[in-house]
Amino acid sequence: MKNNYKRQYDEKWNFKEHSMKEYVHGLHPYPAMMMPLIAREMLKEYGKGPDTIFLDPYVGSGTTIAEAQLYGAKEAYGFDLNPLALLITEVKTKPIVIENIKERFKKFENYKILNIEPSEIPSFSILHSWFKEQSIIELAKIKKFVFESFDDSSLKFFKMCFSEVVRCVSETRNGEFKLYRMSKKSLENFNPDAFKLFEQIVDRNIEILENADVKYNTNVKLFYDNSNMCIQKYHLQDKFDLIITSPPYGDSHTTVAYGQFSRLSNEWLGFTDAGQVDSKLMGGRKINAYHFNIEELDDAIDKIKKYDLNNNGDRYRSVISFYKDYLETIEAISQTVKIGGYVVYVVGNRRVRNIELPLDVITYKMFEKLGYEHIVTHVRDILNKRMPSKASPSNRVGGQISTMTKEYIVVMKRIK
Numbered sequence: 001m002k003n004n005y006k007r008q009y010d011e012k013w014n015f016k017e018h019s020m021k022e023y024v025h026g027l028h029p030y031p032a033m034m035m036p037l038i039a040r041e042m043l044k045e046y047g048k049g050p051d052t053i054f055l056d057p058y059v060g061s062g063t064t065i066a067e068a069q070l071y072g073a074k075e076a077y078g079f080d081l082n083p084l085a086l087l088i089t090e091v092k093t094k095p096i097v098i099e100n101i102k103e104r105f106k107k108f109e110n111y112k113i114l115n116i117e118p119s120e121i122p123s124f125s126i127l128h129s130w131f132k133e134q135s136i137i138e139l140a141k142i143k144k145f146v147f148e149s150f151d152d153s154s155l156k157f158f159k160m161c162f163s164e165v166v167r168c169v170s171e172t173r174n175g176e177f178k179l180y181r182m183s184k185k186s187l188e189n190f191n192p193d194a195f196k197l198f199e200q201i202v203d204r205n206i207e208i209l210e211n212a213d214v215k216y217n218t219n220v221k222l223f224y225d226n227s228n229m230c231i232q233k234y235h236l237q238d239k240f241d242l243i244i245t246s247p248p249y250g251d252s253h254t255t256v257a258y259g260q261f262s263r264l265s266n267e268w269l270g271f272t273d274a275g276q277v278d279s280k281l282m283g284g285r286k287i288n289a290y291h292f293n294i295e296e297l298d299d300a301i302d303k304i305k306k307y308d309l310n311n312n313g314d315r316y317r318s319v320i321s322f323y324k325d326y327l328e329t330i331e332a333i334s335q336t337v338k339i340g341g342y343v344v345y346v347v348g349n350r351r352v353r354n355i356e357l358p359l360d361v362i363t364y365k366m367f368e369k370l371g372y373e374h375i376v377t378h379v380r381d382i383l384n385k386r387m388p389s390k391a392s393p394s395n396r397v398g399g400q401i402s403t404m405t406k407e408y409i410v411v412m413k414r415i416k
C-alpha cells in the first residue's frame, strides 16, 4: 500500500447517540442503509451550500438524497436499478400533501369489505409459496385501495406503506435480506393481520413526515438505470460538486441481496423484471478473468482463485465480475464531478475464502488513476447497520467468521 494512504479512526464517526431512523429515514426498511449522520457531516464539510449539485450513484432508500435536501442543496440526482429503492427515495424527497393522504385514508374501511375478483389477485409465479390464502385476499384489497388513490404523491406514499406490509405478512424470516422461509413451528402460529399492519404503518409514516417537516426546495432527479450510464446516456460530465454514496461491497448473490429483499414488494407493486434485479446489479454477469493493475486487488483475487481451483469452487469469478463492474462505474462516475469537487465512498471490506478485499484502498486507487487525490479515510465501527455480520469464509459447514465490523469513509477530490 502506498505510504501516503492513511486511515484515521475517531469515535466520533460511530455516532453512538444517533438513530438510523431519525428525520425521514425510518419510513421503510432497506438493506445496508447508510448512517444518515455520515451524509450530514460530509455535506457540511464538502458541500457548496445552497449551490450544491449532488449525486448518489447507488441511491438505495435515499438516505443521502434526503440529507442533501435537509442541507439545502440546489439539485440532487440519484441512480438505482431497484424500483423499490426509487419509490422509497421519492416518498422521502418529493412533495407530499399530508392532508390528502389523511383524507384518502378515511376511505380504507370501505375496501376491507369489498369483494375481490380473481382477476385482481396478482399471478406472479412465487405468490402462493410465500403468502397464506387469507393474506393474499387482504393484500389484494389493500392494493386496490392503494392503486385507486387520486394524486400521485398519495399513490406513492401508500405504495411504500403497502410494500412494508407485503414483507411483514410474507412467510419470510424476520431480519433476513434473502428469501428464507420461516421455520415450520413459527409458521403454525403465524396469522398476520394485513389490514391492521397497513393501518399501523400508514399512521407511523404520517407521523414521521409531520415531525420531519421536510422542505422540498431541492430539485430531486431520480433515474431507474445503471449508474455506469451517467455519462454515455445522461451526459452528466463535470456537473456535480459532491458525491456521497455507499456502493454494494460485492455481488448481490453472495453479499447483500437487494433484489431478493425487494422481490415480493416489487412483484405486488407490479414492477416488471422483479425477479431479475440482483442479476442486473454489479457483478450479476460472470466473467472469468481480468487484471486490474491494483496490487491489493490482483493479489487477493489470485489467492481466492488458487483456493477455489484446489477446492472445485468458483467464487473468484463473482469477485472478478463485481470489481470489473465497480471499476467501469467509477470510470464513468469520476467524470461527472467538477474539478475541485469531492467524492465520498462509504465502503466495507469483505472477506472471501477468508481473504480480505480492501475495498477502501481499491476505491481510492481506482479514483487516483482517474485524476483524484486522496483527502482522508475515516474508519468507524459498524454498530447498528442492517447487514449480515457473518459469512461463511469457506465451504466448511459451520465455518463462520465475522466479516464487517468496520466501515471506511473514503474522501477524494478531483484535481484533473
Ligand SMILES: C[S@@+](CC[C@H](N)C(=O)[O-])C[C@H]1O[C@@H](n2cnc3c(N)ncnc32)[C@H](O)[C@@H]1O
Pocket (backbone or CB within 6 Å): 030, 031, 032, 033, 034, 035, 057, 058, 059, 060, 061, 062, 063, 064, 079, 080, 081, 082, 085, 225, 226, 227, 228, 245, 246, 247, 248, 258, 280, 281, 282, 329
Ligand atoms: C448499499 S445500497 C445503498 C443504500 C443507501 N445508501 C441507503 O441508505 O439506503 C446499494 C444500492 O446500489 C444499487 N445498485 C447496485 N448496482 C447498481 C448499479 N450498477 N447502478 C445503480 N444502482 C446499483 C442497489 O440496488 C442498492 O440499492
